[in-house]
Amino acid sequence: MNPERTAPRPGLLYRLYQRRLRREIDPARVPHHIAIIVDGNRRWAKQRLQERVSVGHRAGARKVPEFLAWCEAAGVKVVTLYLLSTDNLSGRDDGELQDLFGIISGLAGELAEMPEWRVKHVGSVDGLSPELVDALARAEERTKDRAGLHINLAVGYGGRSEITAAMHSVIAEHQAAGGTIETLAERLTPETIGAHLWTRGQADPELVIRTSGEQRLSDFMIWQSAYSEFYVVEALYPDLREVDLLRALRDYSTRQRRLGR
Secondary structure, eight states: OOTTSOOOOOOHHHHHHHHHHHHTSOGGGSOSEEEEEOOOHHHHHHHTTOSOTHHHHHHHHHHHHHHHHHHHHHTOOEEEEEEEEHHHHHHSOHHHHHHHHHHHHHHHHHHHHSTTOEEEEESOOTTSOHHHHHHHHHHHHHHTTOOSOEEEEEEEEOHHHHHHHHHHHHHHHHHHTTOOHHHHHHHOOHHHHHTTSTTTTSOOOSEEEEOTTOOOOTTSSTTTTTTOEEEEOOSOGGGOOHHHHHHHHHHHHHOOOOTTO
16 A cells, blocks of 8 residues: 555545534634644654655645645634754754755745745754755745735744744844843843744734644744643644644634633
């Protein structure tokens, strides 16, 4: 059996269940911004006895446009995909990283081909291959004037690194304006720091989804997700179905968000 073959078309009962789930979601309570921790690609490959984990990464990349289309159809306006962390850059072998760089480069180009979708790189370019940096920059430049679904590709991303970079930026800006160390403390407000994050100008995610059943944040959007709702999907990311997203949206629509209160 080819592990990369196209999935069969959903049957009648599945489609009926999809329709029921859609009816149970309040359109007025669909999150504006969903962030998803893409997890389980390596396990997906190992379960299929594949020697190269890149098989799983490629399967995950093929799922991304489909997942984004589900989000768009549901009324979501911004999606952030956690694809490659700063920890991955030091914790994976070189062969796997080179495969990942190529896969993500291809994905960025594919998403830029989609009408109206806007692509933005969220993360640091340190440690990324020149080809990947170029692919992300080209996708961002090509789509910058589009008004459709906004897609953040979190690549070379880490929440602690992001906050550190924001602090450096605030200090550099303060010094350039002639500020002193004595007046710096006045500048260090949540609003100022937020304005220097890689996601500056964007609304924080109302919903964070993680696939593969793991229940940890893994250094993802630790500033932006302070008041986010969390939802865990048991499926490995390449096996994600539209009903998994619809269940997450239905669950979110029933929650009472307290926003720290």
